[in-house]
Amino acid sequence: MQKTVYSMCFMCSIRCPIKVTVKDGQVTFIEGNPKVAGIDGSLCPRGSAGISLLYDSQRLQSPLIRTGERGSGQWRKASWDEALDYIADKLKPIIKKNGGQSVALTERTNLSTHVSKTFLKAIGSPNHFTHDALCKGSVNTACRSLFGYTDAQMGIDYKNTKHIVMYGRNLFEAIAVKEVNSLMDAMAAGAKVTYIDPRVSITATKAHRYWMIRPGTDLALNYALTHVILKERLYDAAYVEKWVLGLNELQDFVQSYTPEWAEKETGIPAAEIVALAREMSKDKPSVIFHFGYRGAHHANEIYLRRSILILNALMGSIEAKGGIFFKKGPGEVGAKPARKLTEQKFAAIKAPRADKVGTKDFPLPDPDHGVPQMLPHAILNEDPYPVKALFVYRFEPLMSIPDSNLTKKALEKLDLIVTVDINYSDIAWYSDVILPESIYLERTDCVQQANGQKPQMFLRRQAVPPRYDTRDWAVIAKQIGERIGIGEFFPYKDSEELVRWQLEGTGFTLEDFDKSGFVAYTDKQILWDRMDGLKFKTPSKKIELKSSLLENAGFPSFPPYEAVPGYTDNRFRLITGRNALHTHVSTQNNAYLSELAPENVLWINSKRAATLGIKSGGLVTVASKNGSGQIKAFVTDFIHPDSVFMLHGFGHEAKLATRSYNKGVSDAMLEENITDKVGGSPALHDTVVTVQAA
């Protein structure tokens, strides 16, 4: 018996469409969905390791209740009823004593995020946190300050671009399949790629121009590019005249930021900066200054991201073919999106968010996502109030929030930690109860509203029944809800019934997804008219270089540049990143992926390494204010002397994940918990480390 199931991958958060072949109840092959343009069968290495995850005996296989100290790894196997009753019995008195706001839930944004939000709203807690702020909170705020849209509402038209500039957006290594192939197609048609990074990544080896920028100085480069563009009138005058607010203020501001000044700060020759500005202008508006995927590097991150977006505005590339576009939803064609459980009526929540987002202390980050790196502070200081219970769904506070030791201290203050995961993550290891979720091949998930140039919906479908005693989060949340008196907010018996409820009113049924895994609201691409039809959501309905969002909150639109120090002796700026083989912190224990990338190494510049007596392959001690670890050195000319680099997501502590346990060093352990107080991102590249031969 053989069947084909069209579904969506979940080896990372991209949600690539997949085609799954099932023979006699076993998944035998996974490929990219050949019916989706831009995918055409392709699958990245993490996606290709999906079967290895499915049959991994080190996955979580049943609910577990902790029997020893937190983090001791002593568990007893429990039935679902027992585990869920245990959670409810702990949770009820916590809520009774401290109020609903004492319960927080953190997750990586996913298709059932509306279920998680419903769970908290029904309890009466504002404390829903997504991973987003840790990755790109300041990108979100920067986009809202300029356009009134979040970054998630904006897309990039790689395929039709003529020139793309990427600031460490390591597109050919931190892979999203469709993006990779769209850019490849553009390059085959003659598009240029300029790549800027203190380190030679794989993307650098494919670029037409590569600049090894001094780490932390991208903002200086952008101020100089803006200077040249305004001075030489290289911008799209008609577009700017029509849509941009604050050009004069910007002009005054960048006056002193000459390319010669930027050369001293960045190490990039002034003439090359001028050349790039002119080249981009020649190809405008089909150009892209990539605003970033991760945007969590510096304490002034929002201003770096704004400077990138402003360059696009000057080139008129926003809503241009081959530029940046606003994603169109079903409303554009008079249709309805899938329903969400959050549309139900809940009692109003009076308590502010525990991270103070939305209050005058922290006004601008997106309250829809929160700022997770503030959570340890809130828990430890009980400020603004005690948080006593934490639910963690497919998220890793210990390896994603900078300063793991601080996070651990905060965890100690909690009365209840529940983790829903598929693997022994480090946070699972520190939890009181672990609830195992079925993996993506074993469950149907909520509808993906795929907004873009053509609004569509995609569906993740169960390909095989769960291999172990696992359940779907939508069902788990409902079953906890029923035990604490909020069951009525979960009007379904299983995920499939929830999807049917979601699809009501959209004009589509579950069966419509059978044939190819997705449905399209329209066949036509929707692009607004660049000169007459742009629908910015700022108060002025324009692109606000001079931002009312920022200035009304007491922040400047154009803060002066602050010089970045150099690093000498054994001191370096720590930078982190990804490769194609691992997804953040979640795949390091996969048998096939760990075989290819078992641990991280520390990239260090050859000259600096020679001075310190460090050799490739030798062990070094890397230390910050927060902690230290031993890691193998990778000595190379292809990293800027000021920085050392390590892959994110290694140094796991959960012992039962034997392939990833104690392999490499955790960047989050070293990183300081510093926040961009305007935009909301953590400053993951603002930690200084010392390196010495071990």
Add this chain to the structure above:
Amino acid sequence: MSQYYLFQDTKNCIGCHSCEVVCKSNKALPVGPKPCQVIHVAPKMVNGLPRASYVFMPCFHCENPWCVAACPTGAMRKRPQDGIVYVEQSLCVGCKTCVTACPWGAPQWNPETGKVVKCDYCKDRVDAGLKPACATICTTHCLHFGQVEDMTQIRRERHAKVIASLENQIG
């Protein structure tokens, strides 16, 4: 040489290793053997730009395979109809003679079975009218599987486009 050829279009390869992973997954192999492998040859500066190579190595399915000639049990075979070189698992005794014989390291050791495993162009898939696993899922479609003569066409057509400077044509 088999009638087939697996062409790696290096211009589009990003060294992601998805081919290696899906190959192992499709053959349900343990940690260790890699019937195909991409090796990164570290970057160096070429005309002022960092350039690296991501070299894809499956089995070349030779016309006169050293491994077939060396195999004492007849396990290593070449399919008469299309030249695919493969291991008949029931006959392999794990003597490793083929590992010694192959100049390119194509035969791989499977520690779970104590036998050799190698790239067979996923002959079951090929027989079913499909492409090998690696060429099916390659992230950038840089792996092309087909008849040898068709594969050379990709480079010729690209080269023709490069040299045909239509903008500068006079005559």
